[in-house]
Amino acid sequence: MLNVAAADRNKEPILAVLRESVSVKKPLQALEISSGTGQHVAYFAQALQNIIWQPSEYEHQYLHSIEAHRAHYHLHTVKPAIHLDVSLPHQCWEGIQPESFDLVVNINMIHITTMACTEGLFKGAAAVLKPRGLLLTYGPYGVNGQITPQSNVDFDHSLRRSNPEWGLRDIALLRSIGQASGLFLEKIAEMPSNNKCLLFRRESLV
Numbered sequence: 288m289l290n291v292a293a294a295d296r297n298k299e300p301i302l303a304v305l306r307e308s309v310s311v312k313k314p315l316q317a318l319e320i321s322s323g324t325g326q327h328v329a330y331f332a333q334a335l336q337n338i339i340w341q342p343s344e345y346e347h348q349y350l351h352s353i354e355a356h357r358a359h360y361h362l363h364t365v366k367p368a369i370h371l372d373v374s375l376p377h378q379c380w381e382g383i384q385p386e387s388f389d390l391v392v393n394i395n396m397i398h399i400t401t402m403a404c405t406e407g408l409f410k411g412a413a414a415v416l417k418p419r420g421l422l423l424t425y426g427p428y429g430v431n432g433q434i435t436p437q438s439n440v441d442f443d444h445s446l447r448r449s450n451p452e453w454g455l456r457d458i459a460l461l462r463s464i465g466q467a468s469g470l471f472l473e474k475i476a477e478m479p480s481n482n483k484c485l486l487f488r489r490e491s492l493v
């Protein structure tokens with residue numbers, strides 16, 4: 288069962304945004320894309336018991352960790368994790384049906400993957416969310432072409448040195464990619480350590 292410090296730090300602030308953004312009473316279905324170690328889904332599931340969670344991951348080592356968290360906490364509202372490559376069309380997402388989720392959650396993935404993953408995230412989320420469903424993304428972002436503070440500029444440079452296709456994305460770019468699929472940026476929540484939560488609502492394109 289893997290644990291990373293960043294997920295331990297940000298899980299509570301992200302949960303607070305979730306509590307404000309979705310019903311804590313109505314039965315809901317949620318898909319987490321790039322669940323990582325499984326710390327977030329385990330934490331959210333214990334706090335929000337009205338939600339059935341579907342975790343997913345690209346890296347096989349993490350799939351085992353998600354399963355370990357699920358077993359350790361006896362999480363009956365968390366389904367077995369599935370392998371999901373977000374850069375592929377949603378028709379390739381194992382067993383995931385169109386318009387079947389109220390919520391899609393994606394934490395700290397966009398800046399550390401290629402644009403194909405970002406584009407796949409928005410296209411896929413638009414397809415698998417029910418009308419009026421919500422996509423929550425969390426991470427560091429640029430705003431109007433600017434990255435602040437210096438620590439995020441340095442982080443962006445180090446990501447691009449690791450892989451020129453990685454790096455912090457600008458919110459304006461994400462807004463327009465989302466809009467092209469019918470996901471409209473509804474709220475930007477400031478988070479600790481110069482991160483943000485972005486909340487995109489699935490609206491009809493017509």
Ligand SMILES: C[S@@+](CC[C@H](N)C(=O)[O-])C[C@H]1O[C@@H](n2cnc3c(N)ncnc32)[C@H](O)[C@@H]1O
Binds near residue numbers: 320345373393399404
């Ligand atoms: C920085 S980690 C964040 C993990 C977790 N959400 C967290 O916050 O602890 C980035 C994640 O993106 C995932 N990832 C990389 N390529 C992916 C792809 N093509 N499809 C889905 N996830 C991908 C990695 O496996 C990893 O779990």
